[in-house]
Amino acid sequence: MTFTDDQKKVIETRGKDILVSASAGSGKTAVLTERIVRKVCEKSNETDIDRILIVTFTNAAASEMRERIRQALKEKSEEDPSNEWIKRQVLLVDHAQITTIDSFCMRLLENHFEEAGLDPGFSVADTANVKIMLGECADSVMEEAYYRENELYDGFYEDFIALTDSYAYKGRDDAITGFLIDIHEFLSSLPYPEKWLDEAEKVYESEDAFEESVLYKSLKEEVFYVLCRALKAYDKAIEISENAGVDKYVSFLENERDKVKECAGKRDL
DSSP: OOOOHHHHHHHHOOSSOOOOOOOTTSSHHHHHHHHHHHHHHOGGGOOOGGGSEEEESSHHHHHHHHHHHHHHHHHHHHHSTTOHHHHHHHHHGGGSEEEEHHHHHHHHHHHSHHHHTOOTTOOOOOHHHHHHHHHHHHHHHHHHHHHHTTSSSTTHHHHHHHHHHHHOBTTBOHHHHHHHHHHHHHHHTSSOHHHHHHHHHHHHHOOSOGGGSHHHHHHHHHHHHHHHHHHHHHHHHHHHHHHHTOHHHHHHHHHHHHHHHHHHHOTTO
């Protein structure tokens, strides 16, 4: 394979950390494979393949990477049949740490559970159990909030009751616990969740008029998006009614659709 100058730079750079960003289909896997194989085979920097950690996003990608490295090493070995070092690397490929980050962390904890302060019989919770545990935690947070009164700050209890009055339905706060879980899962996907929370808080503390605030603009776009979805739903319902010959519903649906279209046409809402 012929590599571009930028790809060669990635393959050949040594002695420093590098960060490579490239689009899909640009040859990232081929470049990474070549970089690893050269590093393993260079006489000045011989490194056993099982001493390199190679992390992918999926198990399928890990399997593909392993096979590419194996094939590349075999080709190197065929080019230089007397090279015992490369033959050794071909044998070590199956023991190489070519894996997803989840699998690597799991193996690390299994091998060092004592240092991590874990029970040796620990296991990873499945999706269903995680969902149950998150629900229990959210319920616990809500229950604690009901009895905290103003411990966190003056006026906390009043603010909390205002929240429940706005979002609880018929005395149930399921919607709020759902918000807590959604926020937790969103924050867990961010590299700096605390920073995001600080920035989000500033949105509510802005001295700008509400109509000029980021919150208002975001809500306006969300409402517009919902209205557009409603229009599509009405169009589909009208099409179904016309095809079914139920003319008495068509005029009603068209009238309702026009009302929604009028609202959607007012971007200032």
